Every structure is written in structure tokens, then in C-alpha cells.
Amino acid sequence: MSVKHSLLALLYEKPRHGYELKTGFEELVQGMWPLNAGQVYTTLDRLERDEFVTSPGHDKKDRKLYTITNAGQEELWSWLEKPVGRSLLKDEFYFKFLCASHVSYENKQTMIRNQKETMLKDVLHLTHLKKQMVIMDNKTMKMLIEGALLHLEADLKWLDMIADV
CATH class of the missing domain: 1.10.10.10 (Winged helix-like DNA-binding domain superfamily/Winged helix DNA-binding domain)
Incomplete structure (x- = not known):
């Protein structure tokens, strides 16, 4: 920002x-x-x-x-x-997961579950905020929130994917 x-x-x-x-x-x-x-x-x-x-x-x-x-x-x-560059592989949880795998951390499932719970709370918060933006007729902020929700959805799918590994 x-x-x-x-x-x-x-x-x-x-x-x-x-x-x-x-x-x-x-x-x-x-x-x-x-x-x-x-x-x-x-x-x-x-x-x-x-x-x-x-x-x-x-x-x-x-x-x-x-x-x-x-x-x-x-x-x-x-x-x-100017387009915005993104640090896709520098996400903190990605790095934590990488380190946990490197040291053969045995509680990776707990790590993943805790991360999912945090993300689900974010989804609930953003969904509530999106409803407020609809009421306020703030279309731009509503679109930004929808984008954030799509990112969270993708991250949750990725967590499901690595939970099976």
C-alpha cells in the first residue's frame, strides 16, 4: 500500500x-x-x-x-x-510449512488446521464487511473484498491439498 x-x-x-x-x-x-x-x-x-x-x-x-x-x-x-508485482512464494505460512517439512515437524496437521480456522474467521469477517458495503452502496470496496474472498478460497483449497500429503 x-x-x-x-x-x-x-x-x-x-x-x-x-x-x-x-x-x-x-x-x-x-x-x-x-x-x-x-x-x-x-x-x-x-x-x-x-x-x-x-x-x-x-x-x-x-x-x-x-x-x-x-x-x-x-x-x-x-x-x-504500473502493474503490481506479487511475492507469491514469500507468504509466511508457505515458509512455515516449508520449514516444518524440512525439520520433519510432526504436527503439520495441527498447523494446517489452525491456519484454516484463522482463514475461516477472515472469510466471516469479510463476508460481514461485504454486506455493509452493499448497504452503503460502496461498489469499489465491495469488489476489493470479493477479490480478497477469492484469494482466501484458493488458500483454503491449497490447505486441503497439502493436508492430504
């Missing part, structure tokens, strides 16, 4: 001050990834240094406002167009 680019996306919409960016980010992700205020201001400092944002001044409450520059918009578009 790129905080830098999410702040640029929010600034593309309209000029904002730091706290507005923090709350805008949390609204964008439906509160699923809280953002530290310090991270917002550190990122804004870097964005300003790199000339991706500029400050036209302060608002009526003396809060520093930020706007996206042309260079910032180009950076945002470039990031949006």
Missing part, C-alpha cells in the same frame, strides 16, 4: 490539510488501515520536497493546505498504470 500515492489521489480531488488527508485516507479504506498522523506529515514533507505537492497557504483555521502539482499528477498516473 502506498500512502504517498493515496495522498496524491486525495489531493487530486481538492486541496486539503494534513488532518483532512488522514481522515480522507481512513474513509477511503473504510477504516481497515488506520494511518498515523505522523506518517501523513512525514509523507507530505517528502512530497513537497519532491515537488509533487505545494502549499498555497493556510486555511481560515491556520492549517497548512496542500495541492497536487503537475509533477504529482504525473507521478500518480505513472503509479496507477
Whole structure:
């Protein structure tokens, strides 16, 4: 997740001050990834240094406002167009399973069962969240949740597959 680019996306919409960016980010992700205020201001400092944002001044409450520059918009578009690489074999559970096999760990079935239980809890949580997104008519977040559910479904099938080995 790129905080830098999410702040640029929010600034593309309209000029904002730091706290507005923090709350805008949390609204964008439906509160699923809280953002530290310090991270917002550190990122804004870097964005300003790199000339991706500029400050036209302060608002009526003396809060520093930020706007996206042309260079910032180009950076945002470039990031949006670039495909995302995935570390498919660097999943922590995959590595645990690899290590357990390497040392002839005898409780691999328990390991797998515990992982499945955790994933099933995630499925329940995401299913509940998906229903909330339907009620809120948030189609984009609903699609993201559906994608996460499909990944979990595939991982659960893989756990069933390795449980038989």
C-alpha cells in the first residue's frame, strides 16, 4: 500500500490539510488501515520536497493546505498504470510449512488446521464487511473484498491439498 500515492489521489480531488488527508485516507479504506498522523506529515514533507505537492497557504483555521502539482499528477498516473508485482512464494505460512517439512515437524496437521480456522474467521469477517458495503452502496470496496474472498478460497483449497500429503 502506498500512502504517498493515496495522498496524491486525495489531493487530486481538492486541496486539503494534513488532518483532512488522514481522515480522507481512513474513509477511503473504510477504516481497515488506520494511518498515523505522523506518517501523513512525514509523507507530505517528502512530497513537497519532491515537488509533487505545494502549499498555497493556510486555511481560515491556520492549517497548512496542500495541492497536487503537475509533477504529482504525473507521478500518480505513472503509479496507477504500473502493474503490481506479487511475492507469491514469500507468504509466511508457505515458509512455515516449508520449514516444518524440512525439520520433519510432526504436527503439520495441527498447523494446517489452525491456519484454516484463522482463514475461516477472515472469510466471516469479510463476508460481514461485504454486506455493509452493499448497504452503503460502496461498489469499489465491495469488489476489493470479493477479490480478497477469492484469494482466501484458493488458500483454503491449497490447505486441503497439502493436508492430504
